Structure formats: structure tokens, C-alpha cells
Amino acid sequence: MSDYNNKLVPISISSVKENLSLILSNNIPVWRKNKNDQFMPVPLDRLEQFLGNTDHNYYFYIENKWESLIKAEVVEKIEPKKSPGFSWVGDEENSSIDTYTARRQKYMEMSLEEREEHLSNLLDIVKDIEIPKKTIDSDSIVTLINSLSEAFVITKSSFEDFSSEAGVPPHHIKKIALGTTILVKSVMEIVRNNKTVSNFLNLLGEKSTGSTVDHMNSVFLIYVAFCYFYNSYFSEGKIARLRSDYKKKFQHYYTNLPLETAPDSLEDVFKGGMRELDGDNLLQYGIGALLHDIGKVDNIDYFEGGDKYDRKVIMRHAPVSYNMIIKTREFDPIVAYLAALHHEYYNDKSGYGLSKLLFPEDVKKIKTPYYCLAYDLEEVKTGYAIAYVPAKMLEIVDVFDALTDKKRKYREREFTVDEALEIMKNDFIEKSLKLDPILFSIFVDFVNNNAMLKDKTLIPKLLGR
Numbered sequence: 001m002s003d004y005n006n007k008l009v010p011i012s013i014s015s016v017k018e019n020l021s022l023i024l025s026n027n028i029p030v031w032r033k034n035k036n037d038q039f040m041p042v043p044l045d046r047l048e049q050f051l052g053n054t055d056h057n058y059y060f061y062i063e064n065k066w067e068s069l070i071k072a073e074v075v076e077k078i079e080p081k082k083s084p085g086f087s088w089v090g091d092e093e094n095s096s097i098d099t100y101t102a103r104r105q106k107y108m109e110m111s112l113e114e115r116e117e118h119l120s121n122l123l124d125i126v127k128d129i130e131i132p133k134k135t136i137d138s139d140s141i142v143t144l145i146n147s148l149s150e151a152f153v154i155t156k157s158s159f160e161d162f163s164s165e166a167g168v169p170p171h172h173i174k175k176i177a178l179g180t181t182i183l184v185k186s187v188m189e190i191v192r193n194n195k196t197v198s199n200f201l202n203l204l205g206e207k208s209t210g211s212t213v214d215h216m217n218s219v220f221l222i223y224v225a226f227c228y229f230y231n232s233y234f235s236e237g238k239i240a241r242l243r244s245d246y247k248k249k250f251q252h253y254y255t256n257l258p259l260e261t262a263p264d265s266l267e268d269v270f271k272g273g274m275r276e277l278d279g280d281n282l283l284q285y286g287i288g289a290l291l292h293d294i295g296k297v298d299n300i301d302y303f304e305g306g307d308k309y310d311r312k313v314i315m316r317h318a319p320v321s322y323n324m325i326i327k328t329r330e331f332d333p334i335v336a337y338l339a340a341l342h343h344e345y346y347n348d349k350s351g352y353g354l355s356k357l358l359f360p361e362d363v364k365k366i367k368t369p370y371y372c373l374a375y376d377l378e379e380v381k382t383g384y385a386i387a388y389v390p391a392k393m394l395e396i397v398d399v400f401d402a403l404t405d406k407k408r409k410y411r412e413r414e415f416t417v418d419e420a421l422e423i424m425k426n427d428f429i430e431k432s433l434k435l436d437p438i439l440f441s442i443f444v445d446f447v448n449n450n451a452m453l454k455d456k457t458l459i460p461k462l463l464g465r
Contacts (some may be wrong), residue, residue: 008039010059017051029139031061040121041143043128107157112172115154119179122151126186136194148187148217155180156213156294163324177330184220184286191224212296215401223289223397229446230393230439231276239274242266242438249464253429253437257346257386260370269438271371271385278375281334285390288338291331292394295320295339315352318343322354334390337377341391342398345434346372355380355387373436392436396443399424399435417452425462437464 008031016023016030023030023044030042032050039061042050107115125147129140136144158176162168233239242250243266254269255262267273277285295317321339325331340358345351361367364383373392374385403420415423421444428434444462447453 007063008061009064010061012059013051016047016060020048020051023047028062028066033059033061041125041128043124104153104157104160107154112158112168115158116172116175116179119151119154119176119183122147122154123179123182123186126151126183126190130186130190136190144187144190145217145221148183148220149213151179151183152213152216152290155291159294159324159328163327173328174330177328180290181283181287181331184290185283187221188224188283188286191221192228212293215405216290216293218405219292219394219397219401220286220290222401223394224286225450226393226397226443226446227277227282227285227390229449230442233442234276239266242274242441246438249441250437253433254372257372257433258368259372259386260368263372266438269372270389271374271376271379274438275375277390281332281390284332284334285338287331288335288390289394289397291321291325291335292339292342292398293317293321294324295322315343318352318354319357322358334377337388338391338394341388342394344387344391345395345428346386346436348432348434350432350434359383387436389439392439393443396424396435396440399428400443400447416454417447418455418458421447421453421462422458 022028024047027044030044030047031039032042033039042060110118126144129136129144155176158168158173162173233242246266246269247264250269251263261268263269318340322336325336325339326333337358340354343352344355347353347355359381361383364381366383369383369386371379371385373387373389374380375389377388379385380388400420403415403423404417405414424435424440429437429440441463444453444459448456448459453459
């Protein structure tokens with residue numbers, strides 16, 4: 001049983017009505033149970049609406065710390081029940097059995113309209129958290145993570161049904177896709193406006209159950225924060241330092257890439273020069289990060305089980321993800337390409353090689369690339385550059401989360417943040433160039449800036465100083 005749920009006590013509807021002004025003025029969280037017996041926060045701006053549509057036998061719930069303040073009539077405490085397949089993030093009791101398959105079963109039993117309603121309720125919860133604040137408390141962060149997790153399972157369920165010709169109509173997929181877009185936009189606003197991003201990032205590691213859904217949520221939140229941090233390099237003038245350090249710290253890494261000529265400067269690495277991520281496309285990058293592993297539904301039991309590493313099984317999820325997203329016809333192509341290209345590793349033999357299938361050599365205008373990276377996907381398609389900047393950033397976050405997730409079942413042991421960064425530098429850059437070293441240096445700064453790096457003496461080694 002989740003400790004968080006144990007804090008909730010039922011109160012009568014009459015008590016809520018009598019204390020309504022006090023509840024609203026103090027922003028006291030109020031909860032309800034939905035038809036699946038799952039606890040859902042009630043948006044306070046809609047609380048009166050819930051009161052007006054609720055019969056007298058209905059109960060709401062508040063945290064026990066508020067009982068004395070509102071002097072409510074608290075009914076006999078009822079041990080909350082969990083809905084099938086649902087657990088709060090970090091619920092150790094169910095971490096090994098609360099697989100996607102179990103959660104999926106819940107939505108198979110729902111009508112499509114109920115799925116849409118459930119997603120709408122989750123959007124209301126996130127929208128309520130979105131109100132700009134300088135800080136967000138840990139309970140709100142947990143609520144956000146869990147709402148995101150549950151919304152993602154709904155999206156996966158509907159997309160899987162649609163992809164498998166299960167008779168899901170296009171208008172349902174349109175609503176789910178729109179809801180997913182709204183969700184991502186709201187979460188991105190929370191991350192952008194909040195002053196305690198480090199709390200988000202550290203809490204992700206503490207609360208992860210090792211599930212595929214947790215991994216995708218974690219990658220999404222870290223990636224969004226990393227994108228905003230990356231853009232801050234330009235507003236704060238930090239690019240000048242990278243430019244001056246290029247020949248000493250970075251140039252030698254690129255000499256073995258299949259380029260027309262070895263890049264002599266930062267401008268030769270990035271087509272058009274190094275610049276901010278396009279604000280108009282940031283939302284698409286965020287959606288792509290959230291859905292990047294959606295194809296794992298095809299082999300979800302493997303990813304959440306204890307089987308040994310199987311490269312063939314692992315590799316299947318990228319093309320499946322790409323095809324599932326494309327088939328909906330509801331997202332910008334950027335979203336699907338991020339799902340397809342986040343394991344390319346500069347075409348290293350350990351990469352998946354999907355870029356060669358998506359962008360075949362015989363249709364490229366340029367046979368030997370001039371640049372390592374491009375911000376325009378068309379430049380990669382036509383052969384001017386080897387890789388797409390947003391996808392290379394996603395690669396870094398994906399590897400980092402895979403290494404630091406304490407509950408990842410098919411890894412020999414867990415790695416600390418410090419160990420993960422060392423592995424990434426040694427195995428993914430020094431031994432063979434898979435991750436981009438310039439983007440990695442910004443990521444190291446990002447991790448350090450958010451108080452996740454413990455041993456500060458590692459920074460010179462990680463940055464090549």
C-alpha cells in the first residue's frame with residue numbers, strides 16, 4: 001500500500017460544502033475516487049462543479065494533516081483500494097508486478113469514451129499544477145509524474161489498438177493525440193517555469209520502479225529540461241567558450257567520421273553553425289521524447305522482465321515506434337523520426353542503423369556528408385549531415401537514464417550518476433564515437449547544475465580539461 005494513499009481520509013460532502021471557502025483560500029488538496037476506484041485530485045477551480053453533480057452518499061478525501069484546520073466531519077476511515085494494475089510511482093510493493101500489461105488490462109475493459117474521459121481528467125490535474133510557481137512541492141511532483149505515467153499508458157493502449165487494426169476509429173486517435181499534445185505542452189511549461197528542476201530530476205531516480213513507462217517518463221522530463229538548459233547556453237553567452245575550446249577538446253573526436261573534410265571549427269560540426277533549438281519545434285521534440293519508446297509495447301514483458309540482453313528484441317522497438325506514430329497521422333514527422341533515430345550512435349556498428357533505411361544512399365543528393373550535425377531534418381535526409389541534433393540530444397538522455405535507473409532488470413548492477421557519466425565518456429565517446437562530445441559536455445554541465453553530480457573532481461575529466 002502506498003504511504004501517500006494512507007494519508008488520505010474520507011470526509012462527507014456536507015463538510016466540503018461547509019468548508020469550501022476555507023479549502024479554496026488555503027489551496028487544500030481534495031481528492032475523489034473515479035469509477036475504477038482510483039484516487040484522483042480534484043482541480044480546485046472545478047470543486048463546486050463536482051459538489052453540484054455529486055449525490056449525498058459520495059465522499060471526498062483530504063490529507064489527514066488538514067483535518068484540524070477545517071474541522072471537518074471525518075467519516076470512519078476506509079482503507080483505500082487500488083485499481084487493478086495501478087500503483088503510485090515508487091510503490092515498492094507492486095514495482096515488480098505492475099507491468100504495462102497489467103495497466104493495459106484496465107483500459108481494455110474501458111470504452112473508448114471512458115479512456116478519453118480519463119485522459120481529460122488527468123489533463124485537468126496537470127493543468128492545475130501548471131499554475132506558475134517558483135517552487136513545486138514533492139507531493140505535486142509525485143502527482144505530476146503519476147498523472148503523466150497514467151496518461152502515457154492510455155496513449156500507448158489506444159495507439160497499440162489502432163496499429164493492430166483493432167477497430168479503433170480515427171476520431172478516437174485524434175482525441176488521444178490531441179490530449180497527448182496538450183499534456184506535453186503543459187508539462188513543458190511546468191519545467192520551463194519552475195525553479196526547482198533539480199527536484200524533479202532527483203525524484204525521478206528515487207521513485208522509478210524500473211518499468212518501461214517510468215523510463216519513458218523519466219527520459220521525457222530530463223530531455224525537456226536539457227533542451228531548455230541547452231538554449232540557455234546562447235542567452236548566457238556560453239557558446240563562445242565551446243568555440244574557443246573546440247580544437248583542443250573536441251576536434252580530434254570527429255576525425256574518424258565519414259566526412260568530406262574533418263571539421264576545423266564549431267561551425268564545421270553544425271550545419272549553419274551552432275544555434276538554439278527552434279522554439280516552434282520544441283513541442284514536437286517534447287512529444288517525440290515522450291513517445292520515443294512507444295514501440296516497446298510489442299515486447300513489453302521482455303523489457304519489464306528478467307531476461308538477459310537480446311539485441312534483436314531490443315532493436316525492434318525503434319522501427320515499431322516509428323511506424324506506430326506515423327500511422328496515426330496526427331503528429332509532425334519530427335516526432336516519429338526522434339523515435340526512430342535515438343539509437344544511431346553516429347552510425348557506429350552498435351547503433352540500430354535505421355537512418356540508412358529511412359534515408360537510403362541512392363536517394364541522397366550528397367553522398368559524403370559535409371557536416372556532423374544539422375538542426376533541419378531535411379539536411380540529414382539529403383546527406384549534408386550525418387545526424388539530427390534533437391535526436392543526438394535524446395540519445396544522450398536515453399543512455400543516461402538507462403544507466404542510472406536503479407531498477408533496470410537486464411543490467412548487471414545499478415550505476416550512480418557519476419559512474420554513468422564516466423561510462424558514457426569512456427565507452428560512448430573515447431573508445432568509439434557514438435554520442436556527440438560537444439552536446440555531451442553541455443549535458444555534463446546540465447547534470448552538475450542540477451546537483452546530480454556528487455564528485456565535482458570528475459568535471460575536468462568528463463569535459464576533457
